[in-house]
Amino acid sequence: MNRKHFLKSVLGASAFIGIPFNSYSFSNDSIDELINNTKLNINGSMFSFSDTEIKKVRVAIIGVGNRGSVLLQMFQYLVENDHAEIIAISDISEKKVNNSSDKLSKFQRRKADLYYKSNEDWKKVCDRDDIDLVLIATPWELHTSMSVYAMENGKHVACEVPAASTLEDCWKLIEVSERTNKHFMMMENCNYNEEELWVLNMIQEGVFGDLTHAEGAYLHDLRALLLHENYYEGQWRLHEHAERNGNFYTTHGLGPISFYLKIGRGDTFSHLTSMSSRELNLSLAAKQVNHPITTYKCGDMNNTMIKTEKGKTILLQFDVHSGRPYSRINKVVGTKAVHEGYPSRLYIDSEKLESWGHKWLKKEEYSRYRNKYQHPIIQKLKSVSQAFKQGHGGMDFVMIYRLIRCINLGLPLDINLYDSVMWSAITPLTEISVVSNSQSIKIPDFTAGGWKTESPLEIMREV
Numbered sequence: 001m002n003r004k005h006f007l008k009s010v011l012g013a014s015a016f017i018g019i020p021f022n023s024y025s026f027s028n029d030s031i032d033e034l035i036n037n038t039k040l041n042i043n044g045s046m047f048s049f050s051d052t053e054i055k056k057v058r059v060a061i062i063g064v065g066n067r068g069s070v071l072l073q074m075f076q077y078l079v080e081n082d083h084a085e086i087i088a089i090s091d092i093s094e095k096k097v098n099n100s101s102d103k104l105s106k107f108q109r110r111k112a113d114l115y116y117k118s119n120e121d122w123k124k125v126c127d128r129d130d131i132d133l134v135l136i137a138t139p140w141e142l143h144t145s146m147s148v149y150a151m152e153n154g155k156h157v158a159c160e161v162p163a164a165s166t167l168e169d170c171w172k173l174i175e176v177s178e179r180t181n182k183h184f185m186m187m188e189n190c191n192y193n194e195e196e197l198w199v200l201n202m203i204q205e206g207v208f209g210d211l212t213h214a215e216g217a218y219l220h221d222l223r224a225l226l227l228h229e230n231y232y233e234g235q236w237r238l239h240e241h242a243e244r245n246g247n248f249y250t251t252h253g254l255g256p257i258s259f260y261l262k263i264g265r266g267d268t269f270s271h272l273t274s275m276s277s278r279e280l281n282l283s284l285a286a287k288q289v290n291h292p293i294t295t296y297k298c299g300d301m302n303n304t305m306i307k308t309e310k311g312k313t314i315l316l317q318f319d320v321h322s323g324r325p326y327s328r329i330n331k332v333v334g335t336k337a338v339h340e341g342y343p344s345r346l347y348i349d350s351e352k353l354e355s356w357g358h359k360w361l362k363k364e365e366y367s368r369y370r371n372k373y374q375h376p377i378i379q380k381l382k383s384v385s386q387a388f389k390q391g392h393g394g395m396d397f398v399m400i401y402r403l404i405r406c407i408n409l410g411l412p413l414d415i416n417l418y419d420s421v422m423w424s425a426i427t428p429l430t431e432i433s434v435v436s437n438s439q440s441i442k443i444p445d446f447t448a449g450g451w452k453t454e455s456p457l458e459i460m461r462e463v
């Protein structure tokens with residue numbers, strides 16, 4: 001990939017309008033100017049946005065592969081309690097829409113309309129006037145165009161991670177959502193995991209004091225799935241690793257951390273630097289299974305450091321090539337306590353100098369904190385539904401429950417437009433930093449200054 005092609009793939013075509021490309025290199029400040037050139041006029045109007053109440057949310061799902069079919073099943077409780085109804089299902093695979101339709105028939109009497117006849121059939125779903133919310137769970141490169149089309153046609157959108165892959169698309173999502181007054185939420189389920197919500201609750205209750213640092217990651221051995229013939233439709237995810245180098249899956253680690261650090265609610269990302277290791281593991285695995293693609297641009301391990309405007313630091317890691325246990329790290333450091341996940345451990349600092357220690361809390365003490373600060377939404381939902389047990393240990397259900405109930409009640413969503421874009425924009429910015437010898441990259445303000453206003457997290461309100 002030549003330099004121009006690379007920059008277009010991470011910035012978008014608009015960065016080059018009216019600019020002679022030859023005047024730009026990776027090694028000087030002009031990269032910031034190019035990044036700025038992607039910017040669209042935005043105003044921050046979707047902060048705390050709420051629409052009128054929708055008593056029963058009429059839902060369409062586009063993309064019912066691995067993820068979309070799980071999301072569909074998360075609706076059982078909501079459908080059975082008349083909070084939502086699945087109206088339409090779309091995919092390019094007839095088999096997949098039929099499978100999902102069968103799953104739906106186990107808990108919803110009305111059959112969903114099925115759209116599978118072409119790559120563009122999903123547009124017919126968005127063109128209907130009896131749908132309130134479109135859920136998108138397709139390959140990454142389709143997320144923004146599908147979301148934009150749905151919002152332009154009057155639908156709220158909840159899209160799988162990441163929201164966008166280029167900076168141009170990040171701005172576009174904001175501009176369209178603000179102009180159409182439609183919700184855009186990226187469905188970052190890890191923000192709804194029991195451990196992350198417990199840590200968040202402790203932070204809100206002051207257990208950690210003031211925060212200085214956090215670490216998150218997506219460390220997940222995906223070799224077998226990436227190289228599998230049919231797991232990802234058309235092996236779309238493997239091609240991303242062949243073509244790009246950076247952190248492609250920022251949001252599972254960064255989403256919860258951003259809630260901890262009040263990103264977009266009093267603080268924001270200032271700049272980042274990113275470094276990828278050499279690539280060995282995926283190509284070795286590819287050779288082992290005789291896969292035709294044996295060279296991959298994406299390094300095995302990407303490390304990204306982010307500084308916030310208020311001086312906090314974040315370490316974000318990404319590795320889906322190496323054989324290793326799963327981890328999102330989930331570490332947060334404050335003036336009074338430290339948490340680290342995988343496995344979850346808590347350190348509480350002592351106010352007395354002579355009692356300063358180096359040990360995690362013992363099991364009994366840890367359990368005391370775990371029980372005392374369990375997030376109220378977890379407490380509540382564990383008792384309402386069997387569904388809590390499904391979908392990544394409960395977090396998928398909590399996320400869909402909150403999404404639908406907030407729309408039912410006309411409340412702002414937990415993960416707003418700006419959260420969704422800020423967490424996703426880190427991907428193209430890591431790609432630019434990696435390719436330019438880890439140059440420090442200024443992170444654009446996607447909130448029109450709205451991040452400066454301290455505001456509470458919606459998830460802390462019980463619904």
Ligand SMILES: NC(=O)c1ccc[n+]([C@@H]2O[C@H](COP(=O)([O-])OP(=O)(O)OC[C@H]3O[C@@H](n4cnc5c(N)ncnc54)[C@H](O)[C@@H]3O)[C@@H](O)[C@H]2O)c1
Nearest residue numbers: 063064065066067068091092119137138139160161232233
């Ligand atoms: N949050 C999570 O825990 C989680 C877990 C897995 C995947 N995901 C995300 O979900 C998304 C989908 O991943 P997946 O693993 O389900 O991949 P997948 O390949 O199994 O599913 C994608 C689906 O989109 C369909 N599709 C492709 N083009 C389409 C079109 N033009 N119209 C309609 N449908 C189309 C494909 O046929 C396929 O069924 C990705 O964004 C991924 O990052 C999130």
